[in-house]
Amino acid sequence: MSPATLLLTALSSLAVNKLRAGLTLLGIVIGITAVITLMAIGQGVQQSITQRIESLGTNLLFVRPGESNQGGVFGGQGSASTLTMEDAIAIQDPVFTPSVAAVAPELSTTGQIVAGRSNTSTRVYGVTPEYLKARNFDLSSGEFVTPGHVDSASLVAVLGSEVADTLFGNREPTGQTVRINGRQFEVIGVLESKGGNRFFSLDDQVLVPITTAHHRLSSQRTAQGAFNVQTINVQVADLDRMDSAIREVATVLRLRHRITGEDDFSITSQQETIETLQETTGTFVVFLGAIASISLLVGGIGIMNIMLVSVTERTREIGIRKAMGAKHRDILLQFVAEATLLSLGGGGVGVLTGILLSWALNGRSLLGGQPTQTVFSGEVAVMALAVSAGIGLFFGIYPAMRAARLHPIEALRSE
């Protein structure tokens, strides 16, 4: 039988019972729509997170302390306090680290920020003037921390846009005062919004001079009484020199820390952070797809069910076809074609409704808070179609085999 004849035969058989074919189709339509839509949402979230991190600059290195190991008890990475302000200054020396463009150490603590009757609890970062450039931030008003502020440990603060909103609403925060952990700070500027979502926001933070954070807000000291920092942000002169920058920074720190064995610090690049995060969010996307696939599986079982009913109902037809010279293969193909047509038709409609639905959902708030973009990818659509064809084959083959195996005489005898 030619493919065209096969297709026509399958179509006309399905057309006999339109409602039944339609309902069976619907099972697959719902499954494929769910897969397409959820994948579009998942990929949208993944893309927005990645973009947000990339907006911080990709030529960044983060130097963090290694694991603490006291009396055999290991803490997590960054739990040791081995990095100091002096380390940050040393890394800045162009003689030893020619690939480094800027160094911005930071010291992080939490704080309760109060302005008049409003208050909020957020991260407070002690930073140096280089921070603005290294982390790719802009100011929406006022000025940033100056070297003078750092030298004198001034009680000044730069607010993230979300903190500014929470505390001051529409009023201009610059020039106002806030209290951080009970101390009075003057607001000297507000950061421009970088956007974010509930998983990850760069606007919910307060920046103060690093010396102020050290002396007034936290007091972490090494055994030697040095000035501790948690992270040293290193901006590399250009992307091609990432590897040499990592080597230079590591060499300086090993010499300073007199390390002969294992490093007591770790250096990660922004690129690695993005990759790790993409892996995590990728798992999230796959997970969403997997949930949606369950409904696809149910749809497939629906097809199998209907095809089994159809084989029973059409036993006589199968007998007639066999008596007319249809071979095992002809009958098998006919029923597999019907099942595949059902699933592929459902897949096609499902892809279309999926595209429409993700387009309709684009920019709406889904997971609470910020709007979510949906990213529709052709790859997913092609995959969905392939999967639905596969479902038709997989769930159609058993009923088709039952049909093909019927003995012509017994099939002709059935009513």
Place this chain on the structure above:
Amino acid sequence: MDVGMIELREVTKTYRMGSVDVHALRGVSLTVDRGEMVAIMGPSGSGKSTLMNIIGCLDVPSSGAFILDGEDVGNLGDGRLAEIRNQKTGFVFQTYNLLPRLTAQANVELPLLYGNYGSSGNRRRLAEQALERVGLGDRVHHRPPELSGGQQQRVGIARALVKNPSLLLADEPTGNLDSQSSEEIVALLQELNEEEGLTVVIVTHEPDIAASTRRVIVTRDGLVIQDEPNDDPRRANPFGGPQEE
């Protein structure tokens, strides 16, 4: 030497029904030459339908040899049997066995889908010719429920003829028809046999029908008990009822 159209040698057929073996055929030997028109008669359970199914390649013998048109069919696989059904034999059923949702023409085209019979245009033309041959040229686009019993059986005959077989098998072709339609069908079969030299085998339990053929074979209990030529076959009268004796 002319080879027989059908040659059966000591053919047996045993079915297993539950724990009992049913001997439908107990050793049938039979030869039918090209161009013959034969009736097979016998009471229910005499094995005539089983014989017909074997000759029509719908079933295979349990033992013995069956040679159809020079080809030993007894030991062929399902695939080759299907090809023989498609190319060499045309089968006409008591219950017509048409697909009700297909038009007369699509029903007649059905066997052509399973062989090499050219383009869809060619297949349609062959189907229309076959329908004209049985006198249904004006019913090409009717569906079986819109046709009378006799017309449906004509569609069944057209479907058997469409691939131009060398052997036409009819299993109780008039069993569901009134006498007028029966006469028409028998007249059509006689015509095909006489004018086109088609070998025709009819299973029937109606003496009238049997009397219209040139040879009558009677079976009982899975054996051929009588096989006699009929030198003066009755002419079926398609315009009246069956002739009164």
